[in-house]
Amino acid sequence: MNVRILLFLLLWLYPIPLWAQGYAGLGGSAEGFDVPSAGYEFEFPMDHGPHPAYRVEWWYLTANLQGDDGLDYGIQWTLFRSALKPYDSDGWQSPQLWMGHAAVTTPKDHFFTERLSRGGIGQAGVTAQPFEAWIDEWRMAGSDLDSLSLTANGEDFGYDLSLTAQGPLVLHGNAGYSVKSADGQASYYYSQPFYTVEGVLHLPDSEVRVTGQGWLDREWSSQPLATDQRGWDWFSLSFEDGDKLMAFRLRGDRGDFTSATWVNSDGSTEAIPNGSINLLPLSTDKVAGRNIPTHWHVNLPDRGIDIQVSALTPDAWMGTSFEYWEGPVTVTGSQKGAGYLEMTGY
Amino acid sequence: MTFAVVQALLSHWRVHWLQLATLLIxxxxxxxxxxxxxxxxxxARASYSRANAQLALGQFDELRDPAGFIPMSRYVDLRRAGWQVAAVxxxxxRVAGRTLRLMGVDMVAYPALxxxxEAQQSDAPPDPAxxxxxxxxxxxSTELEHLLRGHxxxxxxxxxxxxxxxxxxxxIGVxxxxxxxxxxxxRLIILPDQPRGLHPLTAIAPELERISPSQKIDTAQLTDSFHLNLSAFGLLSFAVGLFIVNGTVGLAFAQRRGIIRTLRALGVSMRLLVWLILAELxxxxxxGGLVGLLLGFFLAGALLPDVAATLRGLYGAPVTGQLTLQLQWVLAGIAMAVFGTLLASGHALWRLSRMPLLASPGVQAWRGDPRARHLAAVLGLIMILGGGLAYVTFGGLIAxxxxxxxxxxxxxxxxxxxxxLTLSLCGRAARGPVAQWVWADMRAQLPGLSLALMALLLALAANVGVGTMVSSFRLTFVGWLDQRLTSELYLTASDDDQGREITDWLRPQVEAILPIRNVELSHETGPLFLYGIVDDPVYRQNWPVITSTPNAWDxxxxxxxxxxxxxxxxxxxxxxxxxxxxxxxxxxxxAGVYSDYGNPTGQAIVSMDQLDWVAPGAENRRFGIRLNTEKATEMAQTLRERFNLPRxxxxxQAAMKAQSLAIFEKTFVVTSALNVLTLGVAGFAILTSLLTLWTQRLPQIAPVWALGLNRVQLAGLELLRSLLLAALTACLALPLxxxxxxxxLTVINVQAFGWRLPMFVFPWDWLWLFLLTLLAALxxxxxxxxxxxxxPPADLLRVFANER
Incomplete structure (x- = not known):
């Protein structure tokens, strides 16, 4: 889940104008942070844990669910880590900050909430073995990444889910080295897109038993975007035949940068280079005072993919410290399926 | 025509410019x-509300551990159970000789301060890192920035x-x-938005006590009485100032009767005249109001630092020493000036409007009406009884x-x-024509002087009253400090372990070590600090107990x-x-109640065992150390060096007393300043009244002069009269x-501060005040x-040639 990096960087104290200034100043080693490089070999389960020497990192789970009431639902559970300095320490003085986002999207409503914490005191963090990612009472935990329990609560909503992986981990880009711009900015990026999910959604008026499919993204980096890049559109789609597609478009002044990963149902992948996939907005909805493209045309000619992607609920706005659109989508056209869409910078 | 009338009216001030100045002053x-x-x-009020809003102190519930600090693990327990709390x-x-309140907030959990x-929205937002x-x-605050910069x-x-x-x-990390x-x-602030499905706090952290805002002590409420006190003083000053206005306007109207009669004879309607005079006033x-506002602004600026110090000392209420000019204040001040002037002139204007067209100007205007005097006396009696009745019926500070x-x-x-009454009694006792004349003359002038004398009475009474209160308080306070501060040294260790180490080392060398341990509890009246003490004879002998049961200490x-x-x-x-x-x-x-001046909160004392029972683990790092006074300084130095303690x-003990007394003195600086100002205004009122009377006196003095009293004698009598009236007023002011x-002492202080003080009298102060009054009158x-x-004798002669 590539360019979500920005999200956490614009954490609570950063004023929005920083966006316009770009991120040239954040460039890697000068401030002591490590920078991703091609050829890195992941070590699991260690790499499921945090990498404090990198500036940003996240554990990002989305799921498309069907309720026993026959309705479609979507949930999001995200834990972001942002390092003010490239080390960790115990106590309040820890420079590692943590932010949690949780959301439930129903066909009519969108509930979301946010949590903030710092590292060093045990209020939030991630351990690789056994796996646990937590902030306050929110948890994503299990003996390993293959079977997880997931919980989060807001004022008027919450969920308790269990996830079971049905396939292998998936590396994006070049063996997990995912390039983000023509200038070479990159991140480490892998996913577990094969979860089956079951559990309960707690909604203001009801409890709904749900089942469905989940997708976990793991990504970390220190130098996420090129200076001209203004925002992104990111897709994670699961088709009925078991294939999956991750695709993103970074919108820049010097032109868009696209990247995608085709995931076969057995977990084998094909990286799709810049310019090979077309992501085109079809129509917009007025959401939170902005025009948000909620219908898309996705075209991957090499594989004969020609689909339309539509938001389940146009109003899936995350009005958190850093605002963005994130919600479940349905896929029609040459393929049928469901997935998640994230859009920032509108 | 109106313009001509205006000119004619204003001509009065051109001749009597001193009168104009007096009126404006x-x-x-x-x-x-x-x-x-x-x-x-x-x-001050703006400061409180700012403080409350800024620190979000007043609005949220909070958790405290009666035994002292909350460990960080407890905070994490609560957080991981879902409770949204922010640690403080x-x-x-202490820095640069000042004790400041350092407040560390978990800025990640509670960033909306x-x-x-404000810092985020500034031009150069600070880096969160x-x-x-x-x-x-x-x-x-900007004020503190200068103090702290460069440390x-x-x-x-x-x-x-x-x-x-x-x-x-x-x-909080800093x-x-x-x-x-x-x-x-x-403490942990319970944030307003909590997630669903929380377990109760008592199940997660049973030792923590939840305190709702209503149980916390409210600065604004606490200091209300202090501000009411100030307002009462302000109102008193206002009233005294109005006496001057009343006297001057009365005189001016009396002197203008000639002009007004002429104008009316020329056909100017009374209605027009009254309107014009109203406009003029x-x-x-x-x-005058604008000048007053200027004066008030500077005065407030000069007094505010002391008031701020007082409020900090007495209530710990945060107040800036800086004043900001507010439009509302300006408008209110002007309104008060206009309202007060018209109120003070109303009677004179009313009498003027009722004046018969052909009434002779002059003396009559000032002749006192005995009926009015009696009426005023009856009214006064009713007011005194009414005030008493109000207090008995309603009680409380306002009553x-x-x-x-x-x-x-x-x-x-x-x-x-x-x-x-006094003058007529004296007159009856007087022997000889001159003496009789002096007494009679004084009585005759009484109506013209009475307002000024009333002002003097009020100022003197306030002086005696407030002076007695402050001095009684000081005397009591000093005695109380002697009782309360019985240890020679007061020591604060950095933690319990160091405390133990120090006391182990000290024990063989000193008379006694008295631990000072306390915890904060809450009571329906606000916070309650519970202290534990060991059984040392010093408490039984010295503790300032007001009332107790027979075996209280046991x-x-x-x-x-x-x-x-x-x-x-x-x-x-x-x-x-x-x-x-x-x-x-x-x-x-x-078992007993003890006096505890200068402390806004409730306090209780129990044995050390009881404290341990109520709050196990309350910190034990403060001690009173009793030893030979002569060794105190040396021991303090040794302790600092041996245990590496900050100063x-x-x-x-001496330093502690000096500090307490300094706070005390600051507390009443403002009261004393207003006191002196009121007396000054009263003195000024007498001057204006005497000057006013002077212009009317020729017709009365001329016959006496003609009968053989020379001008030196008359001038002497003039002084004597003023002195006598002032002295009589002062004598009446003393009991008041x-x-x-x-x-x-027994009503206002109890309501305002929560303590009752014994009253002491200070006759030397009265004598001093009496002499001061005579000097002012002189x-x-x-x-x-x-x-x-x-x-010139010619002027006196002319009296006989003119109207008489």
């Missing part, structure tokens, strides 16, 4: 003193307008380092002030009748009873043999002042006396 003084007090009050660590922090928001990681940043040991300072003075706001309390949390009131107001105004109204030491301070006793109406619940299921009998960790003092009469001395 009167208005300005009244407005100035009143406005100054209002400005001070407004500023706070404590006093106004000071932080700088705020959250070493060395961190300190957010302080090597402190993190860099950021200034903000959104913080009260004396508060350093910083991240605070734990500066306060040397790693991992400690003073309003205009003068505006000018206390009603009692004061009734007493003061009532006595002032009765003054002319009393003086008249009961307390046996753990059967508790001693409470006077504030708590009066607020909760708890007295010996009542009971006090320290915890919901832990109730002790009250303020070992304080000598004593009653006032009694009301202040000065006020000097100018008329000099005029008498220099009066």
């Amino acid at each position: 009167g208005i300005a003084l009244a407005t100035g003193l009143w406005s100054a007090v209002q400005a001070i009050n407004a500023e 660590l706070e404590g006093p922090y 106004p000071a932080v928001t 700088d705020i959250l990681t070493a060395p961190g940043r300190l957010l302080v 090597d040991t402190l993190p860099p300072v950021l200034s903000t307008s959104a913080l009260p003075p004396d508060v350093i706001l910083t991240d 605070a734990e380092r500066l306060l040397n309390q790693p991992g400690a949390i003073s 309003t205009f003068l009131a505006l000018i 206390g002030f009603a009692l004061l107001a009734g007493l003061l105004t009532g006595s002032a109204l009765m003054l002319p009748a009393l003086l008249s 009961d307390v030491m046996a753990g059967r009873a508790v001693l409470i301070n006077e504030q708590l006793a009066r607020r909760a109406d708890l007295w010996p043999e009542d009971v006090l619940a320290l915890l919901p299921d832990h109730i002790l009998t009250i 303020q960790a070992v304080v000598q 002042g004593l009653v006032l003092a009694w009301v202040l 000065l006020a009469a000097t100018l008329p006396a000099l005029r008498m001395l220099r009066l």
